Amino acid sequence: MSRSPQALLERRYARLGLLLIAPTIVVFCAVIVYPLLAAIYLSLFQLYTPTLEGSFVGISNYRDLLARGEFWISLRNTLVWTVGTLSLQIVLGIGMALMLHQAVWFRSLARSLILFPYFVSTVVAVLVWRWLFNDLYGILNHMLIGSGVVDMPVDYLGSMPNAMISMILVGAWKYFPFVVIAVLARLQTIPDALYEAARIDGAGPIARFFDVTLPQLRDVLVVIILLRAIWDFKEFDLIFLLTGGGPVISTQTLPLLVYKEAFALNQMGMAAAYAVVMMAIMLVFMIVYIRQTREKEAS
Template sequence: MRDRHLGAILLLPSGVLFLTLLAFPLGYGVYTSFFDIHLLERTGTFVGGRNYLWLLTNAEFWSALWLSVLWAGGTVGLQLVLGTAVALLLHQRFAGRSLARGLVLFPYMMPIVAVVLVWMLLYNALYGVVNYLLLQTGLVSQPIAWLSKPGSALWSVIFVGVWKYFPFVVVVVLARLQVIPQELYEAARIDGAGTVARFAEITLPQIRDVLVVVALLRTIWMFNNFEVVFLLTGGGPLRGTLTLPILVYEQAFAIYEVGKGSAIAVIMFLLLVGVMTLYFRLFSAEPE
């Protein structure tokens, strides 16, 4: 009995912290989503599910949802591929490996404002390095306004998101690679397995669980990511990069419709809960 009470007492501070930092803001967000609240007014009017009905019948919401899926899916998929490839490279022995491992973290450590400023200069249609290299190699015949057209703007911000955050994948995958028993590779070499076979039969199964966890975390973080797209394009051009976090910001802080902004945030939360539930159902079962 004493041990049980002691455990409850020791868990009390973390429980209070959880309620203060997570449960209360989440509950209050759900509460405000049922009200017509203006940011500059002290009180709001209860409207029930009207804000959610507005979302379901609003074409801009569905467009932002689709663009958010493209943004999160594109960045996460490319981060996993690039991060795994770089981790495999940095796992090999070569001169300067320690320096390379340090440098690969540079994008992740850079402040997001600095990252956006650098890439806006690189993407500049008149004097940007990206257009200069493409013109010099003959891949394009005229400069491309990367951030001025909806299609190119979306892929441009996806590329920046990949460049900024792929080092996280590198660190996690590299840590897993370093604890794979080398005896497995030695036995495979004796059996005549080549590089591709060793990767497919040993490396990939060994890092599979890590990749799944990283994919889940990166999906949550990128789906909620606001700063990269907002600072690069502000959701434009022509709403071509308008994601749900930007739509929440616009509703709540640009036109002061806090209730509608909260409703969008609640929908985002429910979507991510659905993704997490699917993840646990697919990957949490113990292998037989």
């Protein structure tokens, strides 16, 4: 047995460390771990939301859900939305970051303006866009008709595929600043010598982008894409407020389906089953991301 003062001190430190993390663990268990397990447990019941009465039904919720067309439609919508808005965010984000990396007049003002949509509340963003999209008095329709692109007012949110496209565009507008900032931070750390060498080799601006910039951005882009894919996949506010899943269920994604099942159709158990399945799908991305982070920390 080692009873050296060193070992004693280390034991004391370990105890202090646990004491400091204790509040975190308590809160985590109460509001995250317990609800998470409770959600899985709930999914095995048929439960009527207002009275919270119901009965154990085992895995039949899951069997029902996989047989329902609505689940598969919502899953497809979620994927269309995620892939669509994410690709736009990445392309616009890299483009804007490359532009703002150059010497531009009033650069810091430009950066603030770009950052604003990301920080503004989704409620505000949606209200503004619904006003822009307004069929009769909205500025967008006015400009489109005025410039002769269309002759009839466009119904942006009430018909398909317009509603999905509008949603993807608003999502890209709201979230691409995240990509801009992350890419911009990385661009600043690329050594000038790399560009110098490429220039001496006779590479033009486009070749320099593909041969120097893009490979350097690779790592940060992987992280950004994983994170944004996870966040876009679980997006609720923007879609719920902008289209509410409509017309009918054409833009209804999985988070909206969970909400509808629990609080509009009052089927809490079924909603929990949807939520668990949704989480299982997300888990793939989450594990990849967590692994990525752990590897980076180890190195």
